[in-house]
Amino acid sequence: MSALVQLERVSLRFDGQPALNGVSLTVEPGRIVTVIGPNGAGKSTLIKVALGLVRPDSGSVIRRPGLVVGYVPQKLAVPASFPLSVRRFLAMAAPKGDWQGALDRVSAGHVLTRQVSQLSGGELQRVMLARALLRQPHLLVLDEPVGGVDMTGQAEIYDLIAQEARQSQRGVLLVSHDLHVVMAATDEVVCLNGHVCCAGHPEAVAQHPEYLALFGPRVAASLAVYTHVHDHSHRADGSVDHVHGPNCQHGQECNHG
Amino acid sequence: MDEFLTRAVLAGMGLALAAGPFGCFVVWRRMAYFGDTLAHSALLGVVLGLLAGIDPSLGILVFALVLALLLAWGQGQKRLASDTLLGIVSHAALACGLVALSLLENIRVNLMGWLMGDILAVGWFDVAVIWGGGTIALVALWRLWPTLLAMSVDEDLAAAEGHNIARARLGLMLLVALVVAAAMKVVGVLLVTSLLVIPAAAARALSRTPEQMALWASAIGMAAVVSGLGGSWRFDTPAGPSVVVAAVLIFGLANLYAGKR
Numbered sequence: 432m433s434a435l436v437q438l439e440r441v442s443l444r445f446d447g448q449p450a451l452n453g454v455s456l457t458v459e460p461g462r463i464v465t466v467i468g469p470n471g472a473g474k475s476t477l478i479k480v481a482l483g484l485v486r487p488d489s490g491s492v493i494r495r496p497g498l499v500v501g502y503v504p505q506k507l508a509v510p511a512s513f514p515l516s517v518r519r520f521l522a523m524a525a526p527k528g529d530w531q532g533a534l535d536r537v538s539a540g541h542v543l544t545r546q547v548s549q550l551s552g553g554e555l556q557r558v559m560l561a562r563a564l565l566r567q568p569h570l571l572v573l574d575e576p577v578g579g580v581d582m583t584g585q586a587e588i589y590d591l592i593a594q595e596a597r598q599s600q601r602g603v604l605l606v607s608h609d610l611h612v613v614m615a616a617t618d619e620v621v622c623l624n625g626h627v628c629c630a631g632h633p634e635a636v637a638q639h640p641e642y643l644a645l646f647g648p649r650v651a652a653s654l655a656v657y658t659h660v661h662d663h664s665h666r667a668d669g670s671v672d673h674v675h676g677p678n679c680q681h682g683q684e685c686n687h688g
Numbered sequence: 689m690d691e692f693l694t695r696a697v698l699a700g701m702g703l704a705l706a707a708g709p710f711g712c713f714v715v716w717r718r719m720a721y722f723g724d725t726l727a728h729s730a731l732l733g734v735v736l737g738l739l740a741g742i743d744p745s746l747g748i749l750v751f752a753l754v755l756a757l758l759l760a761w762g763q764g765q766k767r768l769a770s771d772t773l774l775g776i777v778s779h780a781a782l783a784c785g786l787v788a789l790s791l792l793e794n795i796r797v798n799l800m801g802w803l804m805g806d807i808l809a810v811g812w813f814d815v816a817v818i819w820g821g822g823t824i825a826l827v828a829l830w831r832l833w834p835t836l837l838a839m840s841v842d843e844d845l846a847a848a849e850g851h852n853i854a855r856a857r858l859g860l861m862l863l864v865a866l867v868v869a870a871a872m873k874v875v876g877v878l879l880v881t882s883l884l885v886i887p888a889a890a891a892r893a894l895s896r897t898p899e900q901m902a903l904w905a906s907a908i909g910m911a912a913v914v915s916g917l918g919g920s921w922r923f924d925t926p927a928g929p930s931v932v933v934a935a936v937l938i939f940g941l942a943n944l945y946a947g948k949r
Contacts, residue, residue: 479844482844482847482848483847483848484844484847484848500848500849502844502845502848502849504842504844504845507841507842507845508842509841509842510716510718510840512715512716512889512892513716513840513841513898514892514895514896514897514898514900514901515841515897515898516896516897519897519898520841523834523837523838523841524849546896547841566849572848
């Protein structure tokens with residue numbers, strides 16, 4: 432399987448301060464890589480390097496030739512002076528797409544004719560995801576994709592992202608500023624603090640001493656709960672297959688397993 | 689109608705036509721201060737033109753383009769906010785221009801004409817330059833349009849989606865410099881930016897798409913030129929400022945209309 436984007440020992444300094452230090456990372460089709468880390472860990476910088484928006488001081492960034500990227504930035508500040516409907520915003524990315532269908536998939540079907548500058552934070556976040564998916568990207572790059580989205584919506588969006596990765600073989604590079612929502616479907620967690628503290632399968636990372644040292648045992652334990660509830664897989668049609676083992680944490684009444 | 693008035697109307701309308709879409713980007717991308725800086729540098733351009741023995745208008749154009757390049761290059765530094773940097777360059781250029789003008793002992797320059805514009809003095813050559821230059825600027829803008837729209841939403845997003853944003857950004861800065869230099873004759877150093885900003889701002893109230901706003905801005909600018917020059921003729925007021933006053937009145941009306949809807 433050929434990598435969509437591959438970072439090799441990437442280092443970058445801002446004003447003499449190291450922002451990234453020898454970071455390596457690979458995203459392959461159908462795989463979800465989640466980057467976690469404290470504020471100022473270089474997560475957004477890492478994303479900009481992966482997208483080719485910022486050139487590293489050293490190290491290499493290889494993107495597959497002809498790579499189509501769907502990018503959801505952390506924030507989008509469309510000025511109120513800019514008359515732009517959601518329909519047009521989507522058309523800018525995909526001139527012939529099924530805009531209504533794409534909005535329906537992110538539960539934002541009602542905003543097609545609204546002006547982008549009048550959307551709420553959560554609505555804009557959903558529209559940006561719909562827009563990224565409309566491009567039929569090989570690689571989805573998501574910088575905090577659920578910011579401003581309500582709790583139910585967050586779960587829906589993470590399910591959709593997982594579905595896109597599994598069914599359409601899109602690679603996903605995801606940044607989360609919130610450990611609590613690192614999703615069960617993540618294939619690889621990269622714990623970043625300037626350098627890669629540790630990386631690997633969520634369970635492995637949650638046990639790693641550097642990870643525990645960085646976030647402290649209390650936060651670490653809560654991530655462990657999320658990653659260890661790895662209790663379902665997604666079938667090809669998008670439905671969920673529960674496969675609970677003997678350590679199922681859903682309690683006595685759990686009857687999936 | 690006297691021939692000088694015909695020329696003034698034609699020159700003003702050509703300028704307003706081109707300034708409309710560029711004014712939209714000035715509004716969307718908050719480039720008003722950039723436009724002011726280029727305008728304020730015009731006096732220095734006049735002096736340099738006179739010293740080099742070329743037409744002052746050409747001196748303005750060349751100096752504005754060079755300054756736009758320097759500013760595009762200077763944007764890369766992060767120590768000072770860009771409006772601070774523009775504030776320094778803008779007033780430095782205006783002050784240096786006034787000082788340099790006073791040092792030119794054997795050449796008399798119509799300072800008021802450059803500050804307030806002298807649209808009634810434009811010749812047929814100026815009219816041809818404005819329409820020719822305006823057409824070229826609009827064609828160039830049309831080619832950069834999709835990228836510039838994407839950049840007005842978000843530059844990182846545009847770059848990630850494969851737009852060449854460095855080229856479009858530089859292109860827009862140079863083209864705005866061209867429009868500012870052309871507008872100098874019509875409304876002068878002090879009022880140039882108004883011809884970019886006010887019609888576009890008035891157009892915002894009437895538009896639901898970027899293209900509608902660009903077309904409305906051109907139409908409103910042309911209406912301001914015609915009514916402003918008409919008013920200037922009727923009430924014997926200065927031409928350039930009358931055009932700007934007309935634009936402001938249209939801005940007010942457009943917002944009243946949008947508020948009623």
